[in-house]
Amino acid sequence: MKKSRHYTRRTFIQNSFITGLGLTFSLYSCSKSSPQPDPQPTPDPDRNVDGKLAIMGAVIPARIDTNKGADLVIQGRGFAEGDQIIFEYLTNRHTVDAKAVTDNNMTIALPEALISGNTYRVTVKRGAQSSILGSTVINIYFNAHIPDKEGMTIKGSVYAAGVGLPNVVVSDGFEVTKTDENGIYYLPSAKKGKYVFVSIPGNYEVATTGKAPQFFQRLNQAANVVETRDFELTAVNNDKHVLMVLGDMHLANRSNTRDVDQFQQGLLKDVNQTIDAYKNTGTKVYALTLGDMTWETYWDDFGFGLPQYLTEMNKINTMVFNTMGNHDNDPNFVADWGAEDRFRDVIGPTYYSFNIGKVHYVVLDNIEYLNTNNRNYNAKVVADQIAWLKKDLATISDKNAPLVISMHIQLHSNPGLSGGNETTGYRLSNAQEFVDTLTGFTKVHVLTGHTHINYNIERDATPAIMEHNTAAVCATWWWTGHPSYAAQNHICKDGTPGGYAIWEMDGSDLKWTYKGIGHPADYQFRAYDLNKCHITKEIFAPNYTGSAWNTYAAEYAAENANNEVLINVWNYDKNWQIEVTENGQTLAVTRVSVLDPLHIVSYSAQRLNVNAVPTADFVTTKSAHMFKVKASSPMSTLEIKVTDRFGRLYRETMVRPKAFGYQMT
Numbered sequence: 047m048k049k050s051r052h053y054t055r056r057t058f059i060q061n062s063f064i065t066g067l068g069l070t071f072s073l074y075s076c077s078k079s080s081p082q083p084d085p086q087p088t089p090d091p092d093r094n095v096d097g098k099l100a101i102m103g104a105v106i107p108a109r110i111d112t113n114k115g116a117d118l119v120i121q122g123r124g125f126a127e128g129d130q131i132i133f134e135y136l137t138n139r140h141t142v143d144a145k146a147v148t149d150n151n152m153t154i155a156l157p158e159a160l161i162s163g164n165t166y167r168v169t170v171k172r173g174a175q176s177s178i179l180g181s182t183v184i185n186i187y188f189n190a191h192i193p194d195k196e197g198m199t200i201k202g203s204v205y206a207a208g209v210g211l212p213n214v215v216v217s218d219g220f221e222v223t224k225t226d227e228n229g230i231y232y233l234p235s236a237k238k239g240k241y242v243f244v245s246i247p248g249n250y251e252v253a254t255t256g257k258a259p260q261f262f263q264r265l266n267q268a269a270n271v272v273e274t275r276d277f278e279l280t281a282v283n284n285d286k287h288v289l290m291v292l293g294d295m296h297l298a299n300r301s302n303t304r305d306v307d308q309f310q311q312g313l314l315k316d317v318n319q320t321i322d323a324y325k326n327t328g329t330k331v332y333a334l335t336l337g338d339m340t341w342e343t344y345w346d347d348f349g350f351g352l353p354q355y356l357t358e359m360n361k362i363n364t365m366v367f368n369t370m371g372n373h374d375n376d377p378n379f380v381a382d383w384g385a386e387d388r389f390r391d392v393i394g395p396t397y398y399s400f401n402i403g404k405v406h407y408v409v410l411d412n413i414e415y416l417n418t419n420n421r422n423y424n425a426k427v428v429a430d431q432i433a434w435l436k437k438d439l440a441t442i443s444d445k446n447a448p449l450v451i452s453m454h455i456q457l458h459s460n461p462g463l464s465g466g467n468e469t470t471g472y473r474l475s476n477a478q479e480f481v482d483t484l485t486g487f488t489k490v491h492v493l494t495g496h497t498h499i500n501y502n503i504e505r506d507a508t509p510a511i512m513e514h515n516t517a518a519v520c521a522t523w524w525w526t527g528h529p530s531y532a533a534q535n536h537i538c539k540d541g542t543p544g545g546y547a548i549w550e551m552d553g554s555d556l557k558w559t560y561k562g563i564g565h566p567a568d569y570q571f572r573a574y575d576l577n578k579c580h581i582t583k584e585i586f587a588p589n590y591t592g593s594a595w596n597t598y599a600a601e602y603a604a605e606n607a608n609n610e611v612l613i614n615v616w617n618y619d620k621n622w623q624i625e626v627t628e629n630g631q632t633l634a635v636t637r638v639s640v641l642d643p644l645h646i647v648s649y650s651a652q653r654l655n656v657n658a659v660p661t662a663d664f665v666t667t668k669s670a671h672m673f674k675v676k677a678s679s680p681m682s683t684l685e686i687k688v689t690d691r692f693g694r695l696y697r698e699t700m701v702r703p704k705a706f707g708y709q710m711t
Contacts, residue, residue, distance in 0.1 A: 099175035100124055106168050106180030109266075114186050114278075117145070118154050120179070125152040126172060133157060133166040133184075137256045137360055141171075161253055162186040162276060163263035183266060188276040189230070198232040199272055200242050200265070205229050206250060206279040215245035215441050216277075219395060220430065222437035237269045239395065245438070246400040250279040256360035257333075259367060262394050284330040285403040290317055290364070291452075291547035293336035293495030294518035296373065297358060298343075299350035303524040306350070306358065312527070312536065313519050314361055316563045317546060321363045331364045332402060334409075336495030336516060337371025337454030342421070345377075352392040370396045370411040371454040371496070372423050382428065385415040397431050399438050404554050406442055408435065410453040412474060425455040426475045435483050445486045448554055456494040456515045457481075458503045461670045463639045468620075468670060470503055481508060491556065493547075498522065499540035499667055500560060502619035514558065517542040517616070522664050526648040533648035533708045536563060540669035541572065541642025542616035557692050560617040565711075570617060570696045571688050572644070572711060575704035576610040577680050579643045586647045587655035598650040598660065602643050609677040611684060611700065614642055618671040621691035626675045628682050633675040641666045648708060677702070 104122030112118075120131070125147045131154050133140045140157035147153075152170075160166070168179045188203040189210070195201070203225070204214040210229020215222060218235040225231045233242065243262035246252055252261050263275040292313075299306050317333075324331045339359070345351040352374065359366050370393075375385040386396050396411040410431055414424040427435070442449070457477055461470040474480060484490050492513040500517040521544030526533045536544040543562030550557045561567050581602040583595045596603040615624060626633045645666045653660040677684060684700040704710075 099170065099172055099177040101170055101177050101179065104170075104179050106182045109183045109185065111185045111187065111190075111274075112156065113190070114156070114160075114188075115158050116156055118156050119151050120154070121151045122179075123150060125170070128172065130171045132169040132171055132176075133160060134169070135161070135164045135166050135255060136356065156184075159253070160184055160186065161255060161260050162278075164255070164260075185274065186276065187274055188278070190274070192230055192274065194272050195232050197234045199237065199269065200233040200235045200275060201272060202231060202242075202275040202277070203229045204231065204244055204277045204279065206281055211247070211250075211279065214247050214277075215399070215438070216242065217245065217398075217434070217438065218242045219397065219434055222434065222441065224441065235265075235269075237265050237267075239390065240265050241390070241395055242275050243395055243398050244277040244279075245398070245441075246279065246402075248401040248403050248405075249282060249284055251282050251284070251365075252277070252279060254365050256356060257362055257364065257366045258356065258359070258394070259365045259400075261398065261400060282330065286552045287330040287332060287402050288324045289402075289549040289551065290321065290331065290333040290362075291336065291493055291514075291516055291549060292317070292333060292366075292519050293516040293546070294338045294371070294498055294520055295335070295355075296338055296341045296518075296520040296523050297350060297355055298341040299348040299354070300344060300524075301348075302528070304529055305520065305524040308524050308527045308536070309358060309519070310361070312544075312563045313546070314358075316561070318361075318363045320548065320561065325363075330402075333362055333364050333366040334407075334452055334493070335366065335368045336452060336493060337369045338373045338495065339368065339371065341373050342375060342377045343373070352388060356392065367400065367407070367409060367452075368393050369409050369452045369454055369495075370413065372413045372415065372421075375413065375415040375417075375421075375423075377417060377421055379415075380417045382413075382415045385417060386411065397434065403551055405448045405450055405551055405556075408438065408449070408451045410435070410451065412453040412455050424475055425473055427453070427480050432476075432479060432483060435480075439483060439487070442487075446488050446554075448551070448556055449484070449487045449490045450493060450549075451484075451490065452493045454494065455496045457492050457513045458505075458515075460497060460499060460515075460667065461501055461503060462668070463637060463670050466637065470505070481511065484511060489554070489556075497667075498538050499669060500538065500542040500616045501540075501669070501671060502617070504620060512619075514547065516547045517560070518544060519546060519563075520544060522645070522649050523661075525664060526645075526652070528652065531652040533652055535644070535648055535708050537642075537645050537648050539642075539645060539649075539664065539667040540616065540671070541614045541645050543569070559690070559694075568694075568696055569711065570690070571613055571615040571686075571698075573684075573686055573698055573700050573704070574612040574614070574643060574706065574710075575700070575702050576606045576608070576612055578703055578706040579612075580605045580706075581643060581647055581651070583651075583654070586651040589656065590654040591657055592654065595654065598654065598665065599646060600641050600666075602641075602646065607680075609680050611675050611677060611702075612638075612640070612643075613673045613675070613686060613688075614669070615671050615673065615688055616669075617690070619691060623687075623689045624673050625687040625689075627685045628677050633677065633684075636674050637670065638672050638674050639668050639670040640672050641668055642672075643706065644708075644710065 102123040219239040376388040379385040414426040490511045498518040503513040517538045545562040581599040650660040
């Protein structure tokens, strides 16, 4: 084993290296673990000509190992004063001017904003003319003198402002380690995931590509070849921050629902207004998806998959961390790992962790994708992830600090009621194994999606854990906003408006709320006068010719003259209070599990009206965040007060009779 040495950035030796590929560049000397690529065959002199600008004999190597801001000398004939070099990766574009030009080469300074590990397309530009020179992976090293260690296949530094950062967690998804006092880490990686990631420490951020945080770097060498991957962080103050939680987008570019248009005109406008309002107060804002950003069924049909999702994601006004959903798996593969490769290639790791302020976040992929029968899967955190999760959580010394875990499929099933008491069970097939990994933590919040409904679960058996199953951005898969349907109200299967959750974090103090798209933040319930909720096909589906109407209209198919009022409180949990008075008298409030009438007329009735069978997964779902009161008269006015667990009061003066219709609030 080599004797270890400690280095500071000032001790680095800068050398000039000529690749033999027509390219000269400056870099810090590298160890034998970072070999240069083999020379490529000499290209045809006109290979890089696109018909507009001819550069002769220029070749870009497959990989450039260098230091940040180093000079790059590109050999080639035909460069001119005023030429520019453009580096492009996805939506990121960096342009630099020539520092010097000779008959045989051009010298530039590498852009400071280049992100290590990315593959950049390199183009020369002169006015309106341009020519693509090639593509290259750029690896930027903070410390090129880290010695190899036996058995260690990944090494590198984590640093900020030119100083190595100690005790930062780094992982390849299987092994977990921490940086030493100089910010140096080693991993004995088999490179199965083909990436390494940093668990961003609190009060730091990473650079972004578009709006995707670059907390990971890809690996491109054989498993037995040592690779150096560094992570540069930027110090910030994010102890106080806000998280936008975005569930189930199902973007597919379908013409029948115009989902992308609805996303752009609805969610994007709404969430960006919310983000900007927080930013204007000086608060740090981040976003986290809960999976099913796309819909793999339509990847090929409509040319909209994960890359196209990234284009839309980049329109959100803050960095976005992503969770994988079952519909984000590649349907062309059988078995879990291969089906995830497309996500890894386009988005990044399928599970990872990071810290914002005092909160430790963990993102998991809890879909074991089988695809042996029409894209089937198990709801499960597979063994490799359980093993990694244990290692990741073992790095957290303060078990009283907030722990937030994001995964697509819910931990608990949609709760029901028995004898007035809430009942539920585990949905995750290895839920107990997962829950056991959280032992010792006192403040755990599990964020899930998948159901397209809203509910919160707290159980006596696991008092430290609270699940927040968050309703969908796409509501009922964008159907209730169908351009030719009457509803136009964007509503989920339980009556929750399509929307997103807002989490406010202040140190270890957490608060959350749910915001419907297009609605004010204080819109937290909807009250129905059941005397007026008579759902008939004559009114809501006059073109329907079938015989199944009562199946879908359910209890609302018959007229109700009992002077009852139904209140849907979609983000309810056991610490909320619902109070209703009539003429100053308090009415008894009873929790019930029933269907939401507005969703019935907004989805099922609209499908029946065109004599289409409502999709079974999309029809109205019973929900236990419903409450009934019985008034003394059909004409009385009720005062409804709903108070959430944080003491925020929402109220409605309900003048009755209250009309029932698509746009009611």
